[in-house]
Amino acid sequence: MVIFRALGPFEAISDGETLDLGGQRQQAVLARLLVAGGRAVPVSALIDELWPGEPPAQALSTIQGYVSRLRRALEPGRAPREEAGILVSAPPGYALRAGVEDVDSWHFEHLVKNEHDGPAATLERMETALGLWRGPALAGFQELMWAQAEAMRLDELRLLAVERRADAALRLGRTGALIPDLEAHASAHPLREEAWRLLALALYRAGRQGDALGALRRAREALRDELGLDLGPTLQRLEQDILAQAGHLDAPDAGAPALARAASPVPNAPDGSRGTEPARAGTRALRVLIADDQALVRTGLKVILDSEPGLDLVGEAENGERAIALVRDARPDVVLMDIQMPRLDGLAAARRILAAEAPPKVIMMTTFGTDENLYAALRAGVSGFVLKTSAPEQLIAAVRAAVAGDALLDPAVTTHLISAFAGRRDPSAPEGLSDADIDLIKLVARGFTNRQIAMTLDVPEAEVAGDVTALLRALGLVDRAQLVVLAYERGLVSPGSPGA
Numbered sequence: 001m002v003i004f005r006a007l008g009p010f011e012a013i014s015d016g017e018t019l020d021l022g023g024q025r026q027q028a029v030l031a032r033l034l035v036a037g038g039r040a041v042p043v044s045a046l047i048d049e050l051w052p053g054e055p056p057a058q059a060l061s062t063i064q065g066y067v068s069r070l071r072r073a074l075e076p077g078r079a080p081r082e083e084a085g086i087l088v089s090a091p092p093g094y095a096l097r098a099g100v101e102d103v104d105s106w107h108f109e110h111l112v113k114n115e116h117d118g119p120a121a122t123l124e125r126m127e128t129a130l131g132l133w134r135g136p137a138l139a140g141f142q143e144l145m146w147a148q149a150e151a152m153r154l155d156e157l158r159l160l161a162v163e164r165r166a167d168a169a170l171r172l173g174r175t176g177a178l179i180p181d182l183e184a185h186a187s188a189h190p191l192r193e194e195a196w197r198l199l200a201l202a203l204y205r206a207g208r209q210g211d212a213l214g215a216l217r218r219a220r221e222a223l224r225d226e227l228g229l230d231l232g233p234t235l236q237r238l239e240q241d242i243l244a245q246a247g248h249l250d251a252p253d254a255g256a257p258a259l260a261r262a263a264s265p266v267p268n269a270p271d272g273s274r275g276t277e278p279a280r281a282g283t284r285a286l287r288v289l290i291a292d293d294q295a296l297v298r299t300g301l302k303v304i305l306d307s308e309p310g311l312d313l314v315g316e317a318e319n320g321e322r323a324i325a326l327v328r329d330a331r332p333d334v335v336l337m338d339i340q341m342p343r344l345d346g347l348a349a350a351r352r353i354l355a356a357e358a359p360p361k362v363i364m365m366t367t368f369g370t371d372e373n374l375y376a377a378l379r380a381g382v383s384g385f386v387l388k389t390s391a392p393e394q395l396i397a398a399v400r401a402a403v404a405g406d407a408l409l410d411p412a413v414t415t416h417l418i419s420a421f422a423g424r425r426d427p428s429a430p431e432g433l434s435d436a437d438i439d440l441i442k443l444v445a446r447g448f449t450n451r452q453i454a455m456t457l458d459v460p461e462a463e464v465a466g467d468v469t470a471l472l473r474a475l476g477l478v479d480r481a482q483l484v485v486l487a488y489e490r491g492l493v494s495p496g497s498p499g500a
Contacts, residue, residue, distance in 0.1 A: 002074055002086060004098060006034055006105040007154070008134030010141070012074065019073050025050060026066040028141055033087065033096040034103060035138075035150045040090035049146050067094060104132045105154060112161045113306075119171035126165035133158060149296035153303050156392055159189060160307050166198045173251045175205040186215065190222035191393035193232050200235075204242055205251045212242050227397045230451055285312040286403060289332040291323035291349070292365065293341045297388060301336060304392040311399065320344030327353050332360045334399050337382075339366040354381045361402035361479075381479045404450070430475060430490070438492060440467055444480055445487035 003013045010031050012019045021027045028050055033041055047059045056062065067087060071078070074086045088097050100106045111129035137154040141147035162185055166178055179202050186195040196219035203212035216231065216239045223229045231239070241249055288311055290301050298316050305311045314330040317323035321344045327335060335353065339346040350362045363384035383402035386395060433441075443453045450468065454461040468480065477483055486492075 001102065002098070004030075004034055004096075004103045005134065006031065006103070007108060007132050007137050009139045014074075021073055022066070022069055024140060026069060028144065028147075029063065029066045029094075030070055030087065030096070031138060031141055032146060033094060034105070035146060036095065037106065038096060038098070040093050040095040042093040044092070046093065049144065052145065105137065108132045108154070108161075109157060112157050112164070119168040123165060123168035123172065126161050126168065129161050130158070130165065146296055149294075149300055153300045156300075156303055156307065159185075159192065163192070163194045163198060166202070167194075170198065170201060170205070171252065175202050175251060178202045179206060186219075189391075189393075190219070191226060191391055191397075193219065193223075193235055193393075197235055197238060200238060200242065201249065204249055209242060209245075213239065216242075227394060228449060228452070229397055229401070230449070285310050286334060286399065287312050287314045287330065287332040288399065289313075289315045289317065289323070289326055289330060289335045289360070291317040291320070291326075291335060291341065291346065292338040293318050294338075297338070301395070304395055307392075308396050311396075318342075320346055320349030323349050324352055327356075327360060334361045334363060334383075334402055336363050336365055336395070336399075338388075339364050350382055363398050363402055381477075381482060383479050383481060385481075401449070430486070432474070437471055440464075440471060441483060441487050442492055444468065445484045445492065 001014065002019070005011050005013070010021075010027055012021060012030070021030060029046060032046060032049060043060065043063055046063055047055045050063075051059060071084050071087050075084060078084065086097055088095055096103075098106075100110050108129050111125045114125070137151040138147045142151070162181075166182055166185075169175075169178055179199070182195065182199040182202055186192070186199045189195055196215055200212040200215045200219075203209075203215060216235060219235060220231050223231065230236075238249075288305055290298050290305075290313065292298050292301070295318075298318075302313055302316075305313050314332050315326040317326050319341045323335065323337065323341075323346075324344075326332075335350075337346040337350055341349070346364060350364065353359050353362060361383040362381075363386060364382050365386055365388050384398040386398050439457075440453070443457075450461050450464045454464045457464070468483075472479070472483065475483070475486065477486070
């Protein structure tokens, strides 16, 4: 039996001995098959992914040599003509055959994703899952794109496991020992609202009400500074319950049924935020479609969506034409669209989708957008522009903002946007707008949500939402993102403006 370890430095172990898998590129062949989860990987894909750009002329024979040497290392007792049982031929390529518990990353994912019977079982499984980690996943292959994507996917599952372990421990009334770990977790990942919920609840149950409120203040500051968003409904309710010293926050008695979480958030909250709890029975989850030509990117996005209650993946598309067809058939609420894809690029597909009747919201994704693509996408009416390297929390925040009628632009993208208009000196507001309309445009252009605008102007949030909708209609614009472009193009907001 051979045990494979990918949750740290990559290695294979047999009878307690670490096997010699050869050089790094030869090991990368085996690691790539492991990442495929037992599915066959074509030889052509192995060549492209091991030698990005320009593979050597003898790449095919080199791969075959790697496979032959790996087979001897993995099954030294196999007869020369005997068929391999671990690294097997699977036309048009190769596959790794192993049990789920024989590969630490497979075992880890199985433990985290499977349903658990009660908090005690969940706690035990999360402890087992997290105990499999020995360091950054696939360490040693960081320069290869497929390894980077898989490492990010596994690390996102690791963060989910940390939070599920803490939640189970809280449900069992185990509080004090959690606080240092949760403090470190929330500080390292300040955009994860579940991390702050768990920390605040643990502090409150430890008799530290002031520290619990302080944790929620830090969460609010982090979300506002990074994303321009307020706390989600779950954290807002938790803050109110702590101030009121609500009885349901108390730790459960030993032997009593586990404490249920706070009530599910009202879907489609005014600021577009959603909590981390499942939606109430009968509430329709948001339907999300992914369009990206890279399978690894789609896989990573699926993991992010799977970990966020209230979001349902309704389809995947590998090119623009397929995306348009799936939008017509699946009727999603939001489309996460890669800006560059074969057959029909994402920008052209977005234009066609948004031109249809009652279109979904479209959020563009890219490794880094050019100014030209950014402006074209915003003018087309997309509801966000994010980098594929963005943290999962930011991708989720972009979906929430889009559904709420806001538009979230990645800070790196926004920098490009405002720098292009840095030389504008003479404001020229569209005709027929009042001073109040212009003030509203400026606030929207600076990234304020409806809630933040309402707080700034001291008016009801519903009134702000109605005014923004009326302003878009009067200017013939599709979405808030177009209003941002208009504000900078007309010089109403400059890069040096306060809050810009």
